[in-house]
Amino acid sequence: MNKCNSIAVIIPAAGVGKRMLSSTPKQYLKIQGKTVLQHTVERFCSLSFVAKIVIAVSENDGYIQDLLPKLSSKVTLAIGGKERADSVLAALKALDNFKYPWVMVHDAARPCVLKSDINKLFEQVKRTQRGAILGAPVRDTMKRSDKYNQIKHTVEREYLWHAYTPQMFQTELLAQAIDCHLANQQVITDEASAMELAGYPVQLVEGSDTNIKITRPQDLTLAQIYLENSNNEN
Numbered sequence: 001m002n003k004c005n006s007i008a009v010i011i012p013a014a015g016v017g018k019r020m021l022s023s024t025p026k027q028y029l030k031i032q033g034k035t036v037l038q039h040t041v042e043r044f045c046s047l048s049f050v051a052k053i054v055i056a057v058s059e060n061d062g063y064i065q066d067l068l069p070k071l072s073s074k075v076t077l078a079i080g081g082k083e084r085a086d087s088v089l090a091a092l093k094a095l096d097n098f099k100y101p102w103v104m105v106h107d108a109a110r111p112c113v114l115k116s117d118i119n120k121l122f123e124q125v126k127r128t129q130r131g132a133i134l135g136a137p138v139r140d141t142m143k144r145s146d147k148y149n150q151i152k153h154t155v156e157r158e159y160l161w162h163a164y165t166p167q168m169f170q171t172e173l174l175a176q177a178i179d180c181h182l183a184n185q186q187v188i189t190d191e192a193s194a195m196e197l198a199g200y201p202v203q204l205v206e207g208s209d210t211n212i213k214i215t216r217p218q219d220l221t222l223a224q225i226y227l228e229n230s231n232n233e234n
Ligand SMILES: Nc1ccn([C@@H]2O[C@H](COP(=O)(O)OP(=O)(O)OP(=O)(O)O)[C@@H](O)[C@H]2O)c(=O)n1
Pocket: 011, 012, 013, 014, 015, 016, 017, 018, 019, 020, 027, 056, 080, 081, 082, 083, 084, 085, 087, 088, 107, 108, 109, 110, 213, 214, 215
C-alpha cells in the first residue's frame, strides 16, 4: 500500500443465517428501511481508499438483483460457497492481485462497524505493511465448559480478545493461506486463522464493541440501536 492507496473489500454474504431463525437470510433483513447488507456496503463505499467491493452471494440468492441498483458502482458479485471461508476464497479469486495487492474482508452481518474503526485498521496496516484485524479485549470472566455446560475451568482473560471484521491482509497471501488450509480440511472461521496457521504475524487493532455480528434474533434490535447512534458518526 506504500505504492497505492486503493484496496478491495470482500463482503461474505452467502450465508443462510440458520441461527437467526428467520425465513429471510439475515443479510437481507431490514433496519431503518434498508437491508443489513446495504448498511454494511455503505460503511465502505464512501471511503477514499476503497476502490472495489466484491460481495459473495449464494448461487441461489433471490434478493441481490433487486438490491444491486441501490449499491455503489464499486460493487461486483462473486458466487459464494458452502462455508464462509469458501465464499471468501471465491471472492479473492475474482480479484486481480496486482491491481489490489491488499484486501479487507468484512462480514455482511456486521453493519454497525464504525468508519473511524475501518480507517484505524487501514492506517495501521499501511504503517506496518502487516496484516491486522479489528477486535476488542474481552470484559467478562471467561469459562470453558464441557458439553453439559458444566464449567471445566476459568480461562485466563488477560490478552484475550473478540475477533471482529474487517480483517486486512495481502490478497495473494490470504488466498494461498485459505486455499491451503481448506485443502487440508482445516476449519477456518476467520481470515486471521488462515494467516496464523500459515505462520504470518497478525496484529489486533482495538475497535468499538458495537461492531456486533447479527447472529441471533435479539441481535437485530441491538444493531438498530447501534446504527441509529452511529449514523451521526458515520
Ligand atoms: N457459506 C457462507 C457462510 C457465511 N457467509 C457469510 O459470513 C458472514 C458471517 O457468517 P455467519 O454469521 O456464520 O452467517 P451464517 O453462516 O449465515 O449464519 P448461521 O451460521 O447462523 O447459518 C455472514 O455475513 C454470512 O453471510 C458466507 O458468505 N458464506
